[in-house]
Amino acid sequence: MKIGFFGGVREIGGNIIFLESNGVAIVFDFGRKFAISEVYFNHTIKGREEIGYQDYVDLGELPPFRGFYKEEIPSSKTLPFEIGGIFFSHAHLDHIGRICDLNPNLNKYMTSGTHAVLNYFVDKNIVPCKPQGIQLMDGSSVKIGDFTITPYFIDHDVPGAVAYLIETPKGLVVYTGDIYFKGPKSNLSYEFVKYVKSLKPFILISEGTRIGWNGIVSNTEEELKNQIKEVANVFDGLLIGNVYEIHLSRIKTFFDASKELGKKFVIHEDYARTLTEFAKINEQFALEILNSENTFVFPGAYKTPLFLKEKTIDIETLRKEEQNTMLLLNFAHIQELIDIKPISNSAYMMSGGEPLSSVDPDNTRILENWLKLFNLPLFRIHSPGHASETEILWMAREINPDILLPIHTQFPERFKVVHNNVLILEKGILNEF
Ligand SMILES: [Zn+2]
Numbered sequence: 001m002k003i004g005f006f007g008g009v010r011e012i013g014g015n016i017i018f019l020e021s022n023g024v025a026i027v028f029d030f031g032r033k034f035a036i037s038e039v040y041f042n043h044t045i046k047g048r049e050e051i052g053y054q055d056y057v058d059l060g061e062l063p064p065f066r067g068f069y070k071e072e073i074p075s076s077k078t079l080p081f082e083i084g085g086i087f088f089s090h091a092h093l094d095h096i097g098r099i100c101d102l103n104p105n106l107n108k109y110m111t112s113g114t115h116a117v118l119n120y121f122v123d124k125n126i127v128p129c130k131p132q133g134i135q136l137m138d139g140s141s142v143k144i145g146d147f148t149i150t151p152y153f154i155d156h157d158v159p160g161a162v163a164y165l166i167e168t169p170k171g172l173v174v175y176t177g178d179i180y181f182k183g184p185k186s187n188l189s190y191e192f193v194k195y196v197k198s199l200k201p202f203i204l205i206s207e208g209t210r211i212g213w214n215g216i217v218s219n220t221e222e223e224l225k226n227q228i229k230e231v232a233n234v235f236d237g238l239l240i241g242n243v244y245e246i247h248l249s250r251i252k253t254f255f256d257a258s259k260e261l262g263k264k265f266v267i268h269e270d271y272a273r274t275l276t277e278f279a280k281i282n283e284q285f286a287l288e289i290l291n292s293e294n295t296f297v298f299p300g301a302y303k304t305p306l307f308l309k310e311k312t313i314d315i316e317t318l319r320k321e322e323q324n325t326m327l328l329l330n331f332a333h334i335q336e337l338i339d340i341k342p343i344s345n346s347a348y349m350m351s352g353g354e355p356l357s358s359v360d361p362d363n364t365r366i367l368e369n370w371l372k373l374f375n376l377p378l379f380r381i382h383s384p385g386h387a388s389e390t391e392i393l394w395m396a397r398e399i400n401p402d403i404l405l406p407i408h409t410q411f412p413e414r415f416k417v418v419h420n421n422v423l424i425l426e427k428g429i430l431n432e433f
């Protein structure tokens with residue numbers, strides 16, 4: 001059996017994991033790189049259109065898999081294996097964002113939660129195609145070649161996130177995906193560790209996002225709710241929250257805070273869209289928010305309402321009610337502030353929405369300019385959706401696989417503190433196991 005990493009090596013995000021046995025391969029995740037890890041190509045310098053993906057493959061920016069892309073690359077440049085399917089761990093863009101580059105005939109496995117977020121991305125043209133070949137798997141196993149692949153639900157800051165358990169001819173391989181231990185579904189992550197430990201896996205492929213971040217503190221959603229109330233205690237104008245539209249548990253935290261503060265919960269239409277998708281798959285938080293009489297939808301000052309029309313609040317009403325309102329407004333619609341004209345003593349709470357300050361300095365500057373223009377103080381009310389360094393290292397020690405392969409981390413060596421067989425794979429190299 002061979003394992004290779006074609007992305008996510010000494011970088012956060014962009015995981016591409018390749019497993020092969022007897023000529024048949026499976027792949028896990030295929031997302032975008034964050035702008036700060038782009039090396040040869042970006043939104044200005046792209047591969048030459050005439051030769052499709054070949055430039056990216058030539059420079060090691062995309063993997064050389066035959067039958068993988070929507071346009072084939074010369075077979076002389078590809079690995080001599082058949083791709084049996086691709087499995088997505090969750091719907092963050094660094095894991096799923098390149099799905100449109102894939103061969104439409106390739107089977108693409110994902111949970112209903114991941115599919116719900118994908119639908120939103122397609123709707124908003126964030127993912128620029130309607131992907132074909134999607135196979136939903138919410139717990140059932142799939143057999144491909146020598147592999148049997150089973151998803152296992154874990155906690156992360158987007159619904160539908162899973163780890164994968166892969167039975168191989170050499171033993172069990174486990175891929176954590178992105179994992180969190182402080183969210184409302186943290187019990188899933190703890191059960192995952194306990195269960196996988198009992199299976200004595202051969203290989204654990206573990207994420208390590210927060211390794212090297214120099215901090216172990218994560219806030220629970222309850223603690224974040226109290227921080228929102230602390231802001232509200234002093235700033236009695238309009239409260240604006242910027243949450244990532246797909247971060248359901250954080251949206252619920254703002255919803256709970258607004259209820260406890262006796263304020264209306266007004267969400268931009270983008271949130272109404274994701275909540276509608278999540279409600280379709282019976283995510284309880286989404287149903288609770290949408291069914292509440294306290295929830296209203298703001299489509300934008302000049303836009304005709306499209307979603308949840310019965311809950312629409314117009315700009316005039318919103319302006320009259322600013323003092324009694326908690327508004328979720330994502331960065332993409334910050335221009336609405338021109339018409340909202342926040343009253344004095346308003347405040348802006350950055351809570352996991354875009355732009356991410358560490359990886360998107362250009363947009364962070366633009367955001368700060370808007371906040372200055374409207375005299376809005378900025379509060380960061382946040383907790384990352386990834387396990388802290390100590391939690392990750394604890395997990396690795398608990399599971400104690402024969403071999404540990406770090407991915408999605410800048411500091412893979414750090415795992416050696418808790419494990420004496422850490423292999424650090426180089427990008428694009430196939431390793432025989
Ligand atoms: Zn990630």
Ligand SMILES: [Zn+2]
Nearest residue numbers: 090092156178
């Ligand atoms: Zn993620």
